Amino acid sequence: MTAQSQYRWRRDKEGLGVWEHRGKVAVAGYGHSPVDRRWDETSMDQTLGAYSILACQKAMADAGVTPDQIDGVICCPTTIAGASGGAASNWAPRPFFDPPYDSEWGLTRVNAQWLIKQMNLRNVKYAPASAPTIGEMVGMASQAVGDGLCTTCLVIYPTGNLTGRYRRGGENAEDYAKGERQWTVPWGNHGGNDFINIFPHNEYCLKYGGAHDDLAPFVINQHRNGLMTPWGFNATHDVPQLTLEDYVTSRYILNPLRLWDCDRPVNASAAYLFTTADRAREMQQPPVYVLNHSQHNFKQRSTQPMLDEIETWTDFAARQMYEGSGLSAGDVDIFNPYDGYSTMTQFYLEAFQWHGVKRGDAFAFYADDIRVEGPHPFSSGGGNLGNGRTRTSMYTDSIEQLRGTAGRRQVKVRAETALCAFTTPSSGGWLMLGKYPS
Amino acid sequence: MARLISFDIDGTLEVGDPPGAITMAMVRIAEGLGIIIGSCSDRMVSDQTRIWRDHRIPVQFTVLKHQLDTVKAQFAADEYYHIGDTNMDRFYAERSGFKFLLTGAGVERLWIPQ
Numbered sequence: 001m002t003a004q005s006q007y008r009w010r011r012d013k014e015g016l017g018v019w020e021h022r023g024k025v026a027v028a029g030y031g032h033s034p035v036d037r038r039w040d041e042t043s044m045d046q047t048l049g050a051y052s053i054l055a056c057q058k059a060m061a062d063a064g065v066t067p068d069q070i071d072g073v074i075c076c077p078t079t080i081a082g083a084s085g086g087a088a089s090n091w092a093p094r095p096f097f098d099p100p101y102d103s104e105w106g107l108t109r110v111n112a113q114w115l116i117k118q119m120n121l122r123n124v125k126y127a128p129a130s131a132p133t134i135g136e137m138v139g140m141a142s143q144a145v146g147d148g149l150c151t152t153c154l155v156i157y158p159t160g161n162l163t164g165r166y167r168r169g170g171e172n173a174e175d176y177a178k179g180e181r182q183w184t185v186p187w188g189n190h191g192g193n194d195f196i197n198i199f200p201h202n203e204y205c206l207k208y209g210g211a212h213d214d215l216a217p218f219v220i221n222q223h224r225n226g227l228m229t230p231w232g233f234n235a236t237h238d239v240p241q242l243t244l245e246d247y248v249t250s251r252y253i254l255n256p257l258r259l260w261d262c263d264r265p266v267n268a269s270a271a272y273l274f275t276t277a278d279r280a281r282e283m284q285q286p287p288v289y290v291l292n293h294s295q296h297n298f299k300q301r302s303t304q305p306m307l308d309e310i311e312t313w314t315d316f317a318a319r320q321m322y323e324g325s326g327l328s329a330g331d332v333d334i335f336n337p338y339d340g341y342s343t344m345t346q347f348y349l350e351a352f353q354w355h356g357v358k359r360g361d362a363f364a365f366y367a368d369d370i371r372v373e374g375p376h377p378f379s380s381g382g383g384n385l386g387n388g389r390t391r392t393s394m395y396t397d398s399i400e401q402l403r404g405t406a407g408r409r410q411v412k413v414r415a416e417t418a419l420c421a422f423t424t425p426s427s428g429g430w431l432m433l434g435k436y437p438s
Numbered sequence: 439m440a441r442l443i444s445f446d447i448d449g450t451l452e453v454g455d456p457p458g459a460i461t462m463a464m465v466r467i468a469e470g471l472g473i474i475i476g477s478c479s480d481r482m483v484s485d486q487t488r489i490w491r492d493h494r495i496p497v498q499f500t501v502l503k504h505q506l507d508t509v510k511a512q513f514a515a516d517e518y519y520h521i522g523d524t525n526m527d528r529f530y531a532e533r534s535g536f537k538f539l540l541t542g543a544g545v546e547r548l549w550i551p552q
Contacts, residue, residue, distance in 0.1 A: 037455045163456055165524075237455075240484045251480070251504035259480055 086169010226386020
């Protein structure tokens with residue numbers, strides 16, 4: 001099996017030019033498990049591992065490939081609930097179960113080696129032991145296929161959730177922040193709520209005008225798109241359509257961040273099948289070509305990013321992606337940026353200038369017609385806010401829009417290119433997809 | 439003696455996600471005893487209303503978790519209780535002048551007629 005440690009697959013610099021494998025790699029299949037709020041701790045066919053196997057089987061069935069054709073497996077082995085998530089992210093010290101659930105693998109974490117064994121994937125030659133999150137994994141897979149490390153690669157992103165306070169276990173659950181934690185996590189968690197979003201978002205409102213609740217049309221539309229996504233949490237759990245009243249009366253998680261500005265942690269898994277463009281054309285579905293992938297990871301000035309840094313970072317990400325894909329803002333038909341917190345999405349929208357939106361324009365854009373039926377079908381997949389914290393609807397919707405199989409979400413505008421991501425402003429990755437290879 | 443019980447949903451009621459220890463049969467009994475009942479949850483009000491409608495249990499209030507104080511202002515009672523499963527339930531209950539009871543921690547005593 002190919003060693004991963006020295007493999008330089010990232011495209012994280014400007015000046016790299018158009019991606020050398022542009023249009024030569026394709027996504028040929030995808031699959032989603034059910035999206036549950038949590039694992040119920042008893043149903044062994046609903047574990048994170050079982051759901052990951054199911055997602056892989058669906059992705060292979062979608063593409064029309066058999067297990068013996070799989071020669072690459074990239075799976076994120078970390079827990080989305082956070083290493084210090086306590087009971088929400090670790091099964092231990094509770095007793096484990098019979099194999100294959102005799103360790104954390106398959107319960108709270110899934111890796112390539114566990115999947116290869118359970119699925120008896122005998123011909124895998126590329127399966128890195130470590131893998132980043134989905135935002136970068138799709139780039140890793142694209143580059144690996146393009147470079148010939150494998151030809152038919154499953155990319156799996158498990159997002160687990162157990163009973164317990166999400167990311168509030170271990171030291172995060174203690175009443176005191178000791179040592180350096182008094183500076184970095186004084187309130188028990190250092191996450192997107194406070195440091196990534198609130199201060200820059202408030203800065204944004206001060207600089208450009210507008211108020212926090214100007215996000216309402218965007219959040220409501222994400223829920224609307226989510227209810228049209230058959231596999232998503234909202235659509236499968238009878239979650240009612242969010243209304244303006246629901247939004248503006250919801251409680252603050254951290255003022256001004258409201259409950260509905262935050263995504264809902266879930267227990268689910270998704271898989272994608274990457275292959276060469278030539279092979280994809282022989283498979284079951286119309287190929288969705290990879291036109292570029294890019295990553296970024298910026299060193300922060302301090303624990304607290306500010307608006308000017310975020311705008312610089314996201315501008316960089318946009319330039320980098322457009323350079324590598326050979327496309328410009330006006331060429332992008334489908335735009336599915338990340339929305340794990342609604343407050344961050346405006347930074348991406350304005351950096352990539354989708355549909356001409358420039359710095360400070362996002363709130364006015366949200367107030368326009370951003371429905372999938374309209375002229376500006378923004379975030380047509382519904383994102384995490386509409387589907388739960390799977391971090392994958394951005395990819396699946398983009399694939400479906402380019403295939404023309406998005407059902408009720410199918411946009412009325414041209415759908416030949418799609419830009420999608422799971423990323424924070426400071427780190428993550430972007431993926432450009434095309435209906436045609438060039 | 440008038441008694442009011444506010445129920446959290448997720449982690450508290452059997453129909454919550456995750457299911458809690460309070461069965462809908464218990465809620466019906468409380469309603470039958472003349473206790474003022476309703477729900478106080480982070481779920482949308484429309485979602486709370488749907489749950490009660492689906493189970494054909496008439497409730498007097500459905501409010502968001504941070505609006506529990508409006509219930510006290512609206513209904514006169516001698517005792518106000520909120521049953522929930524998290525520290526957020528405790529926080530909003532105590533802030534609103536309700537006695538907080540953790541789900542399953544001997545809450546059955548509230549069903550004993552006064």
